[in-house]
Amino acid sequence: MGVTLDRVTHRYGGTLAVDDVSLSVQPGALIVLLGPSGCGKTTLLRIIAGLLGQSAGRAVIGDQVVDALPPNERGAGIVFQNYALFPHMTVAANVAYGLRARGAGRAAAADAVERMLRLVRMETLATRYPRELSGGQQQRVALARTLAVSPRVLLLDEPFGALDKNLRLDMQIEVKRLQRELDITTIMVTHDQSEALSMADRIAVMNRGRIEQFATPEEIYDAPATPFVAAFVGTTNLLRGRLAAAREGFRVELDGGGALWLREAAPCAGEGEVMVVVRPEQFRLDPEGVEGLAATVRMVLPHGPFIIYELSLADGTALKVTAGRGGVAHRPGPGDAVRAALVPGARVPVFPA
Amino acid sequence: MTRGGPRLAEAWQLVLPLTLFFVVFVFAPLGLLGLVSAYNEPELRTMGLAQYAKFFGDAFNVNILVQTLSLALKTTLLAIAIGYPLAYLYTLAPRRLQRVLLLVIVLPLLTSAVVRTFAWIVILGRLGIVNSALQTLGWIDAPLTLLYTPTAVVVALAQIEMPLMVLPVITALTNIDPNLTQASAVLGAGRWRTFWAVTLPLSIPGLLAGCLLVFAAAASAFVTQTLIGGGRHMFMPVYIYQQAIQVYNYPFAATLAVILLVSVLAVVTVVNVLGHRSRGFVHG
Numbered sequence: 001m002g003v004t005l006d007r008v009t010h011r012y013g014g015t016l017a018v019d020d021v022s023l024s025v026q027p028g029a030l031i032v033l034l035g036p037s038g039c040g041k042t043t044l045l046r047i048i049a050g051l052l053g054q055s056a057g058r059a060v061i062g063d064q065v066v067d068a069l070p071p072n073e074r075g076a077g078i079v080f081q082n083y084a085l086f087p088h089m090t091v092a093a094n095v096a097y098g099l100r101a102r103g104a105g106r107a108a109a110a111d112a113v114e115r116m117l118r119l120v121r122m123e124t125l126a127t128r129y130p131r132e133l134s135g136g137q138q139q140r141v142a143l144a145r146t147l148a149v150s151p152r153v154l155l156l157d158e159p160f161g162a163l164d165k166n167l168r169l170d171m172q173i174e175v176k177r178l179q180r181e182l183d184i185t186t187i188m189v190t191h192d193q194s195e196a197l198s199m200a201d202r203i204a205v206m207n208r209g210r211i212e213q214f215a216t217p218e219e220i221y222d223a224p225a226t227p228f229v230a231a232f233v234g235t236t237n238l239l240r241g242r243l244a245a246a247r248e249g250f251r252v253e254l255d256g257g258g259a260l261w262l263r264e265a266a267p268c269a270g271e272g273e274v275m276v277v278v279r280p281e282q283f284r285l286d287p288e289g290v291e292g293l294a295a296t297v298r299m300v301l302p303h304g305p306f307i308i309y310e311l312s313l314a315d316g317t318a319l320k321v322t323a324g325r326g327g328v329a330h331r332p333g334p335g336d337a338v339r340a341a342l343v344p345g346a347r348v349p350v351f352p353a
Numbered sequence: 354m355t356r357g358g359p360r361l362a363e364a365w366q367l368v369l370p371l372t373l374f375f376v377v378f379v380f381a382p383l384g385l386l387g388l389v390s391a392y393n394e395p396e397l398r399t400m401g402l403a404q405y406a407k408f409f410g411d412a413f414n415v416n417i418l419v420q421t422l423s424l425a426l427k428t429t430l431l432a433i434a435i436g437y438p439l440a441y442l443y444t445l446a447p448r449r450l451q452r453v454l455l456l457v458i459v460l461p462l463l464t465s466a467v468v469r470t471f472a473w474i475v476i477l478g479r480l481g482i483v484n485s486a487l488q489t490l491g492w493i494d495a496p497l498t499l500l501y502t503p504t505a506v507v508v509a510l511a512q513i514e515m516p517l518m519v520l521p522v523i524t525a526l527t528n529i530d531p532n533l534t535q536a537s538a539v540l541g542a543g544r545w546r547t548f549w550a551v552t553l554p555l556s557i558p559g560l561l562a563g564c565l566l567v568f569a570a571a572a573s574a575f576v577t578q579t580l581i582g583g584g585r586h587m588f589m590p591v592y593i594y595q596q597a598i599q600v601y602n603y604p605f606a607a608t609l610a611v612i613l614l615v616s617v618l619a620v621v622t623v624v625n626v627l628g629h630r631s632r633g634f635v636h637g
Contacts, residue, residue: 049539051538072539072540080536086536097537101541101543
């Protein structure tokens, strides 16, 4: 069941939380609303769930406009950030709650509860109370409770925020497995870019109530549509300079000193002040070279399989560069003068400054 | 462990004044009360349990205790019936209205019980507001006897002790995670099911606390019991007063006080145990 948002706007008092957002989610897809806190992503999720009425625009689930429907008739199941399990009910009673509320008999509900708890691998803990469960277990119960009423759309609000790092990965895999297995359209909200990149079929990057880019994780990372997306997703160097046409492409004279040659300039190809976005892995270090930007090593941070170098350009502009651990005969240290050159074939986005 | 902060060994000195206060003005009088109740005669000559035997040997006395506890129970039930909806309304009201409501709820606490009791006399008396209104409307020919009835005592007490019920319930209700009621709605429950299955059970600890306060206050509300009850219906506090101040039978008065104290404490203990069990559901 697909979900479509058509020019949805929401105001809290005087502030614009969601600003004219249109979004179309394919049936069975897992999409992630990614953005900093206060960008309107949770508001959008609550609008779809029916917990908030939007100020303007339409929300469509399947081919049904759901704006007039109360939460319980929309077929949207939501898992809250803090799971919101009923503390005075056992795991089984929590999972049965929605079924009972929808008029299922005791026996039918019990069957469904057993099936759902098996699905999330919690069948042995059915008689426990939420306070006796770990964070991951509580989340499994919350998922089972939501999925038990067979929602058409699954909404997840910061689902992994309360889990510690190791558990987080397990639950990400678990949620992805459930989503695939049930083939259920899922909209997830997070501020964690790595979570978004690893789980989403498509990511909608949000900022100040607007969608900056809606694309696959690869596109978001490799071809950010706006400087905000470039800066928010992944680590980047934002370099200011002047763009000019040159032989076989373009040349960017950087404010911080030195110049970069680019084969193509996108999305902005107009001459003048620009901002170039270079990922740390799109630079390579050339200790003895003459090519590339002249810089001084400030700090070396070994990061397991790769090393992060913090450099500074002539005017002090900081530059992050990552390099593989192997294959470098001479590893520069703090204070060394180096050259940072673009990796051949690197696609570097250029934005008007 | 906190380091650098005050330690228990030093901090106990801070509660010394309070401890002394309690010893001198609470525990010592209570001890004295127990001691006096253990004398057989008003002249305090021999010690024994004659006073207790006298109390429980006479159905008249036991009936007064039963009436007192039943008065407290009825007051508590009425306070729930009126106070819980009020507290629930408060939590649903917009913030600005909440301030007004809170003032209205707390207002009775700002006036003395005597003043509130007299207000009820003005309302319920033969020439009171209720009777004159009904007569003006022509619904009754002669004034109804509203004052000096057990029902009047219950109604007045419920109003006077209302804040003690409403405030703890408000606290319990506002502590409920709003996501829980939203989760209930999304899962398919209507307002009533959400209330009965989620809101009410999670507010039980506050409700029990309110019941305790109202029950204990109602059982010992000397002024209201006397003035609204009009002395026609005997309750334990009035009985104690009579025995001590009018009859000078200190041992029997002390015995009545001890029995009332123990009875109320017993109820409080039972409710507390229930409360702990339900609190277990809410926190953790």
